[in-house]
Amino acid sequence: MAAGTATTAPTPEPAGRRLLRGKSWLATVPLLLFFLIGFGLPAVAIVTGAFTVSSDAETGAGSFTTANVTDSVQGAYWTALLSSIKLSALTALIGTAVGVPIAQAVLTSRFRMLREAVLTASGVLANFGGLPLAFAFVATLGNAGELTKLFHLTDHGWSLYSFTGLTVAYLYFLVPLMVLTITPALEGLRVQWREAAQNNRATGLQYWRHVALPILFPSLLGGFVLLFGSAFAAYATAAAMVGATVPLISRQIADALSGNVLVGQGNLALALSLDMIIVAVLVMAVYLPLQRRSARWLS
Template identity: 45%
Template sequence: MAKASSAGAGRRIISVGPSLALLPFLTYLFIFLVVPTVTVVVGAFQSDAGLTTANVRALGSEAALTALWKSVLLSGITAVIGAVLGGLLAYLVLVGPPNSPLRRITMAVSGVLAQMGGVTLAFAFIATLGYSGVVTEALRSWPGIDIFGSGWLFGLPGLVVVYSYFQIPLMVIVFMPALQGVRPQFREAAVSLGASTRQYWLQVAFPMLRPAFLGSMLLLFANAFAAYATAAALVSQGNPILPLFIRAALTSEILLGQQNLGFALALEMIVVVSVVMTLYAVLLRRTARWLQ
């Protein structure tokens, strides 16, 4: 009996071991994900006088709706640009030899550029395309073209260009596994049944890749929608997108007492990103059926 009890206790200790290994990760998630989310939700329904829904109702104001629309527009445009150009680049790299230097260099550079952002990326574009940037001065000297114009770099068009810089390589990384899942045997089977190249792509390859492509586009949308540091470093005045509007609500020295409005705006962002990532998970599940 004593031996049996010892064996049972040993099995329980062994079974608990893997769960304990997850404790640091779960603690990290709790501190940096759960606690901030709860803080945002609670703060969105609070004011100095107590509980209120005024902050949520303020999301229907013209300023809040304009910031939301510009954020959606920016995220949508850069998601489409990144998905199309990144998907094309991933395909061109994949059709080459498996161990070619081009593929290794492209994947390595994509991994670096996809994580580049913030002040570094903003400064790089200002030094290149700003009023006194290298390219701007070169074109201004000859052939006399002023590409800076009225300062497009520091508005929504500039953010589209800058965000595309990291959206395209991110698409290469997330879409490459789906392209690798389209095996040569699929094309051989289609050709053996009399399909042309056009029929193969329209009726076999594209339908298989569509969920992965749309899912990757949704991931790019969420990535751009939540980006803050690059826009904050590039756009010094005005609040063209939602993250900068939240910054103004939390730190503005002109509009005081707007901290809870910032929480409501952050709650709005959480809802949008949650919907997008849910759709991404659904599409990813459909892709996994044949990718495995």
């Protein structure tokens, strides 16, 4: 080392700060406990009950069986599961296709009040479901609804109490949910990317096709998964509006628990719930790897 060159020793980190850093994981303990109690224990109970049959009514003793899981993918239960998947996938796809252009239009609007109004309304409508939503649609588009009578929709084959009617009702809260979900991802698209595409003489359509949509695809898929899960788990709206007209897995679980069809089918209801969990896990398995890829671009 040359003469006259001074070296500065690194300042040691205070012992108290090192201690806090070493125990920073303690801050996650409440979240882990909540997850364990709110999700872990019910999941274990569902899996255990799905493979159990009560053999003693007085003591509640049970034995291992696969009959519940086998029965849950046969007959009317299998039909209800497929119908729920079909309804959820269709409404999630339509909700994604409609929600993304709305969110983009709101973000590019010059009117700030419009953006705030749409996002606020989306936050309200995304949580407007259950019995109030069913009542609103029955009063508006039911057989004696105001719009049904005004436009004579019944003469054109319209029926609210059908698969199509339930799809329209679900879109009422799924489209606003998609607007809220995709807005942060759209905000993450950098202006430099569009400018670079324009400098290379790319049209707006080419920019969206080759730049924006590939980057947004994991976020779009994530929104689709969220909409799929919301529609897949919805119960009150369908129960109040269509009843048993449209077979749904959530309705089958409720009937099995309440004994509307057969008494003592609680374990079968748990097996049906396990089927729903498996479907959700399979969908999430496709989404998570793509989400990590998108995060590298939008971060």
